[in-house]
Amino acid sequence: MNDLVRYALDGNVAVLTVDNPPVNALGIGVRTGLKEAIERAIADPEVDAIALVCAGRTFFAGADIAEFGKPPASPTLRELHDVMERCPKPIVAGIHGTALGGGLETALACHYRIAVPGAVLGLPEVKLGILPGAGGTQRLPRLVGVEKAIEMICTGEPIGARQAHQMGVVDAVTEGDLREATIDYADHVAAEDHPLPRVRDRDRLIAEAARRPEVFQAAREHYAKTRRGLMAPQHCISAIQAATEMDFEGGMRRERELFTELLNSDQSKAQRHFFFAERQARKIPDVPRDTTQREIATAAIIGAGTMGGGIAMNFANAGVPTVIVETSQEALDRGLGVIRSNYERTARKGRISDKDVEARMALLTPSLEFTDVSDADIIIEAVFENMDLKKEVFAKLDIIAKPGAILATNTSTLDVNAIAAATARPPSVIGLHFFSPANVMRLLEVVRGDKTAKDVIATCMDLAKRIGKVPVLAGVCHGFIGNRMLHAYFDQAYALLYEGCQPRDVDKAIHDFGLKMGPFAMADLAGLDVSWRIRKETGQTQPIADRLCELGRFGQKTEAGFYRYSQYSRTPQPDPEVAAIVEEEGLKLHDTRREIDAEEIVNRCMLALVNEGAKILEEGIALRASDIDVTYVHGYSFPVYRGGPMFWADMLGLDRVLETIKGFHAAGHGDVWQPAPLIERLAAEGSSFQDHDQAGG
Ligand SMILES: NC(=O)c1ccc[n+]([C@@H]2O[C@H](COP(=O)([O-])OP(=O)(O)OC[C@H]3O[C@@H](n4cnc5c(N)ncnc54)[C@H](O)[C@@H]3O)[C@@H](O)[C@H]2O)c1
Numbered sequence: 001m002n003d004l005v006r007y008a009l010d011g012n013v014a015v016l017t018v019d020n021p022p023v024n025a026l027g028i029g030v031r032t033g034l035k036e037a038i039e040r041a042i043a044d045p046e047v048d049a050i051a052l053v054c055a056g057r058t059f060f061a062g063a064d065i066a067e068f069g070k071p072p073a074s075p076t077l078r079e080l081h082d083v084m085e086r087c088p089k090p091i092v093a094g095i096h097g098t099a100l101g102g103g104l105e106t107a108l109a110c111h112y113r114i115a116v117p118g119a120v121l122g123l124p125e126v127k128l129g130i131l132p133g134a135g136g137t138q139r140l141p142r143l144v145g146v147e148k149a150i151e152m153i154c155t156g157e158p159i160g161a162r163q164a165h166q167m168g169v170v171d172a173v174t175e176g177d178l179r180e181a182t183i184d185y186a187d188h189v190a191a192e193d194h195p196l197p198r199v200r201d202r203d204r205l206i207a208e209a210a211r212r213p214e215v216f217q218a219a220r221e222h223y224a225k226t227r228r229g230l231m232a233p234q235h236c237i238s239a240i241q242a243a244t245e246m247d248f249e250g251g252m253r254r255e256r257e258l259f260t261e262l263l264n265s266d267q268s269k270a271q272r273h274f275f276f277a278e279r280q281a282r283k284i285p286d287v288p289r290d291t292t293q294r295e296i297a298t299a300a301i302i303g304a305g306t307m308g309g310g311i312a313m314n315f316a317n318a319g320v321p322t323v324i325v326e327t328s329q330e331a332l333d334r335g336l337g338v339i340r341s342n343y344e345r346t347a348r349k350g351r352i353s354d355k356d357v358e359a360r361m362a363l364l365t366p367s368l369e370f371t372d373v374s375d376a377d378i379i380i381e382a383v384f385e386n387m388d389l390k391k392e393v394f395a396k397l398d399i400i401a402k403p404g405a406i407l408a409t410n411t412s413t414l415d416v417n418a419i420a421a422a423t424a425r426p427p428s429v430i431g432l433h434f435f436s437p438a439n440v441m442r443l444l445e446v447v448r449g450d451k452t453a454k455d456v457i458a459t460c461m462d463l464a465k466r467i468g469k470v471p472v473l474a475g476v477c478h479g480f481i482g483n484r485m486l487h488a489y490f491d492q493a494y495a496l497l498y499e500g501c502q503p504r505d506v507d508k509a510i511h512d513f514g515l516k517m518g519p520f521a522m523a524d525l526a527g528l529d530v531s532w533r534i535r536k537e538t539g540q541t542q543p544i545a546d547r548l549c550e551l552g553r554f555g556q557k558t559e560a561g562f563y564r565y566s567q568y569s570r571t572p573q574p575d576p577e578v579a580a581i582v583e584e585e586g587l588k589l590h591d592t593r594r595e596i597d598a599e600e601i602v603n604r605c606m607l608a609l610v611n612e613g614a615k616i617l618e619e620g621i622a623l624r625a626s627d628i629d630v631t632y633v634h635g636y637s638f639p640v641y642r643g644g645p646m647f648w649a650d651m652l653g654l655d656r657v658l659e660t661i662k663g664f665h666a667a668g669h670g671d672v673w674q675p676a677p678l679i680e681r682l683a684a685e686g687s688s689f690q691d692h693d694q695a696g697g
Contacts, residue, residue: 002029002032002033002036003019004018004019004020004029004030004033005017005018005019005030005033005034005036005037006018006019006055007037007040007041009046009047010051010183011183011187012046012047012048012049012187012190013047013048013049013050013051013183013186013187013190014037014040014041014044014047014049014050014051015050015051015053015179015182015183016034016037016038016041016050016051016052016053017053017054017055017179018030018033018034018052018053018054018055018060019054019055019056021056022056022057023056023057023058023060023061023062023097023098024054024055024056024058024059024060024061024103025060025061025062025063025064025065025066026060026062026063026064026077026102026103026106027064027066027067028064028067028073030060030064031075031076031077031080032075034052034080034084035075035079035080035083038050038083038084038087038091039083041087041089042087042088042089047089048089048187048190048191049089049090049091049092049186049187049189049190050087050089050090050091050092050186051091051092051094051179051182051183051185051186052091052092052093052094052110052182053093053094053178053179053182054096054097056097057097058096058097058098058099059093059094059095059096059097059098059099059103059107059119060099060100060102060103060106060107061097061098061099061100061101061103062100062101062102062103062124063077063101063102068272076134077102077105077106077134078134078135078252080106080109081105081106081109081134081135082109084106084109084110085109085111085198085199085200087111087196088194088196089190090111090112090186090189090190090192090196091110091111091112091186092110092111092112092113092114092182092185092186092189093106093107093110093112093113093114093182094114094115094178094179094181094182094185095107095113095114095115095116095119095121095161095170095178096115096116096118096119096178097119097120098119098120098121098122098158099115099119099120099121099122100120100121100122100123100124100158101122101123101124101125101132101136102132102134104121104122104123104132104136104169105123105132105134105135105136105139106134107121107170108135108136108139108140108143108169108199109135109139109199111189111196111197111198112171112185112186112189112197113169113170113171114170114171114172114173114174114178114181114182114185115161115164115165115170115172115173115174116161116173116174116175116178117160117161117162117173117175118160118161119160119161119164120158120159120160120161121158121159121160121161121164121169121170122152122156122157122158122159123136123140123152123153123156124156124157124158125153125156125232126153126154126155126156126232126233126236127156127271127275128268128271128272128275129230129231129232129262129265129267129268129269129270129271129272129641130232130259130262130263130268131153131232131235131236131239131255131258131259131262132153132236132255133255133256133259133263135252135255136153137149137153137236137239137240137242137243137251137255138200138239138242138243138248138251138252138255139199139200140152140153140169141205141206141209141240141243141244142199142200142202142203142205142206142243143167143168143169143199143202143205144167144168144169144205145205145208145209146205146206146209146215146216146240146241146243146244147215147219148167149240150215150219150236150237150240153236153240154219154223154227154233154236154237161173171185172185200248206243206244207244209244210244210245213241213244216237216240216241219237220234220237223237228514229514229639229641230267230640230641231262231265231267231641232262232267232268232271235258235261235262238254238258239251239254239255239258239259242254242255242258266651267641267642269643269651270640270641270642270643270644270647270648270651271640271641271643273626273629273643273644273647273690274629274630274633274640274643274644274647276626277624277626277627277629277630277643277644277647278470278630280624280626280627280693281470281471281472281473281624281626281627281630282461282465282471284457284458284461284473284623285623285696286454287454287457287458287461289458291454291455291457291458292455292458293455293458293459293462294377294404294406294455294456294459295377296320296377296378296406296459296463296466297320297321297377298320298321298322298323298375298376298377298378299315299320299321299322299323299376299377299378299379299380300322300323300324300325300372300373300376300378300379300380301315301322301323301324301325301379301380301381301382302325302370302373302379302380302381302382302383302393302397303325303326303381303382303383303384304324304325304326304331304332304334304335304336304366305331305335305382305383305384306436306437306438307382307410307434307436307438308324308335308380308382308383308410309324309335309336309338309339309342309438309439310434310436310437310438310439310440311380311382311410311434311438311439312324312339312364313339313342313343313360313438313439314434314438314439314467314468314469315363315467316339316360316361316363316364317360317439317467317468318466318467318468319363320363320467321363321365322363322364322365322376323364323365323366323367323372323373323376324336324364324365324366324367325367325368325369325370325372325373326366326367326368327368328368329368332366332367332368335366336361336364336366339361339364340357340361342439343356343357343360343361344357370396370397370400371400373397373400373401374400374401374402375402376401376402376405377404377405377406378405378406378408378463379397379401379405379406379407379408380408380409380410380432381393381394381397381407381408381409381410381411382410385411385412385413385414387414387415387418387419390409390411390414390419390422391418391419391422392422394407394409394419394420394422394423394429395422395423397423398422398423398424398425404428405428406428406430406456406459406460407423407425407428407429407430408429408430408431408432408460409429409430409431409432410431410432410433410434411431411433412433412479412483413478413479413483415476416429416430416431416447416449416476417449417450417451417476420449420450420451420452426449426450426451426452427451427452427453427456428453428456429449429451429452429456430446430447430448430449430452430456430457430460431445431446431447431448431449431474431476431480432444432445432446432447432460433445433446433447433474433480433482434469435482435635436526441634441635442468442469442470442634443469443470443472443482443630443631443634443635444464444469444470444471444472445471445472445473445474445480445481445482445631445635446460446461446464446471446472446473446474447474447475447476447480448473448474448475448476449476450476457473461473470630470634472622472627472630472631473622473623473627474621474622474631475619475620475621475622476621477616477619477621480621481613481616481621481622481627481628481631482631482632482635482636484612484616484621485608485609485612485613485616485628485632485645486609486636487612488608488609488611488612488672489519489605489606489608489609489612490519490523491608491672492604492605492608492672493506493518493519493520493605494542494544494545495604495669495670496596496601496604496605497544497582497585497586498544498585498586498589498590499586499590499593499594499596500586500590500593500594500595500596501582501596501601502574502578502579502582503518503520503521503562503563503574503578503582504520504563504572504574505596505601506518506519506520506601506605507519507520507521507572508598509598509601509602509605510601510602510605512598513602513606513639513642514638514639514641514642515636515637515638515639516637517637519605520561520562520563520572521562521563521572523545523555523561523562524555524556524561524562524563524565524572525555525556525570526555527554527555527556527557528545528548528549528553528554528555528561528562529549529554529555531545532545532546532549543585543588544581544582544585547581547585548561548562548578548581551577553578556570560575562575562578563575563578603660603664604664604669606645606648607649607657607660607661607664608672609632609645610645610646610648610649610657610679611661611672611673611675611676611679612676613625613628613645613646614646614676614678614679614689615676615678616628617678617689617692617697618676618677618678620697623697624693624697625646625647625689625690625692625693626644626646626647626689626690626693628644628645628646629643629644629645629646629647630644631644632644632645646689647689647690649689650688650689650690654679654682654683654687654688654689655683655686657679657683658675658679658680658683661673661675661679662675678692
């Protein structure tokens with residue numbers, strides 16, 4: 001064959017071993033080698049059956065990403081599957097590691113599948129904005145029925161081998177040596193009667209589903225809600241439905257059409273960009289992957305408030321023993337109580353067991369003594385946002401913490417360098433900016449101080465992954481990446497109120513654009529009092545919000561803010577009292593109020609993000625535009641199908657972006673609309689943020 005596919009005989013079984021490290025991607029070399037190997041086995045009179053296994057750590061983990069976007073080279077995956085399925089001698093796939101995407105589709109084209117207990121199988125294409133395009137949408141429902149196929153394909157979530165066995169995706173789970181077991185299985189089925197079982201011929205479950213088309217309508221509605229705005233899940237459902245309405249060949253054609261539509265869509269471009277952006281974000285040019293790390297076996301959190309409690313949960317979930325320090329027994333009890341009730345709620349939903357709740361609580365040690373953090377490998381401070389207090393805490397930690405411990409602050413706005421300077425060990429100090437609720441939100445801004453050591457950064461980037469977070473490296477500035485941009489966004493949202501909008505106009509436009517909620521619903525959720533207090537401390541004003549706060553309207557927690565809420569519902573209801581305040585304050589700034597359409601609302605808010613993002617990039621606060629995208633999708637519910645604000649700007653075209661920004665400046669919307677020099681330069685060059693990233697920033 002070729003050097004990617006080995007051919008060997010074991011008695012009457014031809015053993016095909018694919019060896020294409022690191023993950024046995026199904027590139028053209030593997031496809032060609034496999035096709036030739038199968039043809040050779042067919043031609044060999046000594047061979048009665050074929051065992052297909054992979055060397056290394058996994059079965060085929062998917063298509064070859066390097067071939068993405070290139071014209072398909074023959075044999076395509078579909079052509080290969082055709083050869084396999086029509087093979088007159090049984091082919092048995094032996095699965096270990098991860099059989100994902102094209103990998104699972106290849107297994108489905110075999111006559112039998114066996115797997116080791118640790119194997120994981122899935123069709124994650126939807127996460128790239130596409131669908132399984134090599135028969136996955138046609139074969140899987142034939143094996144497991146349409147409901148289960150819809151769930152697996154529309155969520156993209158993988159399943160374990162045992163579940164796959166129960167569902168009928170694999171024929172057996174083997175505890176023994178996989179290669180031996182696959183050969184034995186092949187040997188055994190070779191003796192059985194023909195015809196060979198081909199997934200394409202199994203029509204019972206498909207015929208059943210054809211009589212219940214309402215299943216598809218219900219699924220469409222479900223995914224329209226849970227995956228709002230995303231095309232791919234809807235196309236996946238259409239492809240699966242086609243399996244119930246056409247013969248196999250017809251269904252395959254329909255799958256191809258739908259696949260191609262998705263592949264060429266802006267959504268898929270955005271989702272593929274985002275897929276790479278997430279991986280790229282972990283790479284830091286001057287902190288190589290092999291940087292020696294500090295060991296993190298234990299943690300401590302200072303402060304058991306909103307953030308401290310959520311942060312502690314992340315560590316307990318990852319099995320890391322964690323001390324939580326507070327100033328009073330009452331605060332400690334309250335903090336631990338919230339953590340317990342969060343876990344109990346999760347247990348009631350069936351996502352963890354009662355035993356898990358106790359096991360996680362047992363990992364948390366409440367304490368009123370600072371000295372109890374002396375053994376912790378990492379200490380994360382989450383006390384009130386006050387510089388003097390933070391300095392005091394860090395000076396204490398400097399005395400108590402063991403040498404080599406990482407000292408992290410969860411500050412949202414304060415200068416990490418100044419906090420580090422309160423210790424005699426600034427290289428060990430770093431910002432770890434979690435987002436609220438800290439046990440849920442996936443983003444973690446890792447804030448690098450001027451003196452933060454490289455091994456501390458490397459350790460925190462990896463730790464983030466261990467505790468289920470997506471890290472983005474940020475430099476020190478007010479608000480880091482996310483909140484600094486959010487500031488610019490909120491300024492525009494408020495400006496729109498003064499000019500003519502009501503909160504619901506702005507929120508609706510932003511929600512329709514794809515964010516989970518608009519700025520004013522978000523402000524109500526977060527609470528208006530925090531920023532009011534800061535404004536009063538710093539001598540700033542925001543007349544509309546100030547007046548709401550003076551009326552005790554702090555948002556959802558007081559059942560009134562920019563909207564009214566009832567005791568039973570968090571659905572924002574427009575409130576005439578607010579409308580009157582908005583109008584009054586608006587007319588103090590402008591002679592008249594004007595109609596503002598959704599397009600202007602979206603452009604004002606989103607381009608404010610983009611312009612500020614470009615400045616952040618130029619200043620080196622973010623390493624890449626794609627890191628900003630990761631920040632916004634994971635931290636601020638920016639729709640993944642738009643790829644993040646910077647990618648969205650690229651799709652608009654930076655020349656258009658620049659023209660619109662200049663237009664806002666000319667219209668008198670303020671000096672914030674001075675275009676970022678980087679946008680001017682990239683637009684003049686006809687290039688994009690993506691080009692800028694690729695050129696190394
Ligand atoms: N709330 C958010 O959305 C959010 C998001 C990201 C970051 N942050 C940052 O996280 C930090 C904490 O914010 P929060 O919302 O959790 O505040 P919080 O008021 O809910 O909690 C602060 C806790 O710290 C405790 N505390 C105060 N001084 C202490 C000391 N010396 N030793 C031990 N405990 C002490 C308090 O008793 C309180 O329980 C702040 O720096 C804030 O800027 C907050």
